[in-house]
Amino acid sequence: MSGIPNNFKDLQEEMIQWRRLFHKHPEPAWCEFGTATFVAQSLKKWGFTIYMGQDLICDKRMNLPTQATLDKFYAQALERHDLNKELLEQTKGGYTAVAGVLDNGEGPVKVFRVDMDALAINESQDNEHLPFKKKFASAHDGFMHACGHDAHTAIGLGLAKYLSQHKGSLQGKIIILFQPAEEGLGGMAAVVKHPIFEKVDEAYGFHVWANKEPNEFICGTHGQLASKKFDVEIKGKASHAALAPEKGINAMLPAAEIILSLEKLKADFPSHIRLNIGQMQAGTARNIICPDALLKIETRAGDTITRDKLFNASIQLIEEITKKHACSCNINLVGEAESASSSNDLAKSIQGLVTDTGLFTRCTERELHNTYSEDFCTLMNHVQNSGGKAAFMGIGASNKSGTHHQTDFDIDEEVMVKMVSILAGLSMSK
Numbered sequence: 003m004s005g006i007p008n009n010f011k012d013l014q015e016e017m018i019q020w021r022r023l024f025h026k027h028p029e030p031a032w033c034e035f036g037t038a039t040f041v042a043q044s045l046k047k048w049g050f051t052i053y054m055g056q057d058l059i060c061d062k063r064m065n066l067p068t069q070a071t072l073d074k075f076y077a078q079a080l081e082r083h084d085l086n087k088e089l090l091e092q093t094k095g096g097y098t099a100v101a102g103v104l105d106n107g108e109g110p111v112k113v114f115r116v117d118m119d120a121l122a123i124n125e126s127q128d129n130e131h132l133p134f135k136k137k138f139a140s141a142h143d144g145f146m147h148a149c150g151h152d153a154h155t156a157i158g159l160g161l162a163k164y165l166s167q168h169k170g171s172l173q174g175k176i177i178i179l180f181q182p183a184e185e186g187l188g189g190m191a192a193v194v195k196h197p198i199f200e201k202v203d204e205a206y207g208f209h210v211w212a213n214k215e216p217n218e219f220i221c222g223t224h225g226q227l228a229s230k231k232f233d234v235e236i237k238g239k240a241s242h243a244a245l246a247p248e249k250g251i252n253a254m255l256p257a258a259e260i261i262l263s264l265e266k267l268k269a270d271f272p273s274h275i276r277l278n279i280g281q282m283q284a285g286t287a288r289n290i291i292c293p294d295a296l297l298k299i300e301t302r303a304g305d306t307i308t309r310d311k312l313f314n315a316s317i318q319l320i321e322e323i324t325k326k327h328a329c330s331c332n333i334n335l336v337g338e339a340e341s342a343s344s345s346n347d348l349a350k351s352i353q354g355l356v357t358d359t360g361l362f363t364r365c366t367e368r369e370l371h372n373t374y375s376e377d378f379c380t381l382m383n384h385v386q387n388s389g390g391k392a393a394f395m396g397i398g399a400s401n402k403s404g405t406h407h408q409t410d411f412d413i414d415e416e417v418m419v420k421m422v423s424i425l426a427g428l429s430m431s432k
């Protein structure tokens with residue numbers, strides 16, 4: 003590979019091994035037991051001060067999986083021989099956030115955020131799919147790292163190891179945050195109010211993009227969609243469908259009316275908004291009046307105010323309809339993200355640094371990213387609102403296979419060490 007400074011080349015093989023280890027053991031939101039423990043024990047070995055488990059998670063964890071799912075993934079981590087059992091114990095129950103702090107006295111506080119969670123997707127078993135061919139495909143049936151968060155975790159570790167070896171060149175405090183539950187948007191809100199994030203001068207997040215070429219770097223973004231994700235539980239009453247239908251209350255009727263009414267509600271909002279009812283579960287049997295219905299809904303908009311208007315209008319409609327049908331309803335917020343913009347001057351200085359490395363032939367200062375939501379936006383706003391700067395970067399990682407959230411998703415692993423060299427440069431810049 004051309005252009006990578008010699009002092010980063012040593013890291014490359016190790017980072018590929020880490021990424022493949024995480025890829026083989028994908029863990030969904032709040033179940034990142036093995037990944038978080040591996041991260042914590044590595045950071046500890048390299049002299050970082052560790053915050054993890056209940057010491058780091060200081061707010062409600064949205065969209066926590068069922069106890070059975072938590073137990074299943076915890077048991078899988080317990081079986082592994084490469085994990086420190088005392089550190090693993092601290093993650094029990096879904097407390098899977100880890101932050102490593104390297105304090106070198108006077109100077110700025112800089113946070114680097116990586117995410118660790120995988121997705122509920124079955125990985126491709128096609129021989130053309132490199133992780134399958136090279137035998138590091140998912141060992142957890144039904145789950146897969148299909149967004150590149152395995153690479154993000156490896157990049158975070160690569161940065162940590164590099165900085166621990168070059169501590170003398172650092173000024174100030176470096177915090178590397180390994181966050182859980184980025185997919186579904188809930189992990190950042192659970193840690194952002196921790197005192198270590200109170201006075202941050204610079205915060206950096208990034209994503210590998212399989213739909214962009216590896217020569218491409220994005221120094222900042224704006225326009226990520228603000229989102230609220232919520233579950234609606236509608237309660238009716240069961241009864242014999244022929245003997246006493248009048249004694250039942252059919253929860254499916256308000257559910258159906260809600261679906262149709264929310265579709266119509268979209269017309270009252272700008273065309274960029276997104277409102278999707280992605281899942282409905284209802285009923286128990288053909289001959290029973292349906293007593294329960296569950297709707298899984300998400301709302302998104304280009305700004306936080308429009309998101310809230312859309313969310314509030316949806317909730318009002320849902321409550322009116324369920325009341326009309328004599329049902330009760332419970333609405334649970336399960337994920338939330340804000341919209342955010344990378345700080346202009348920070349994106350500009352990143353562009354200067356990236357251009358100087360000569361590692362990328364295309365380097366965009368700021369790019370509109372309005373087709374997804376990103377949990378890092380919560381930290382970006384938090385840091386910017388308290389006087390700091392923040393940027394969300396992107397690195398092209400295409401290896402011509404599937405794109406994000408697809409069964410044959412994969413990346414060019416060489417981009418990981420390139421990203422570490424950029425992050426190390428940002429860590430050490432004055």
Ligand SMILES: [Zn+2]
Nearest residue numbers: 149185406407
């Ligand atoms: Zn994703």
Ligand SMILES: [Zn+2]
Nearest residue numbers: 149150151209
């Ligand atoms: Zn992602």
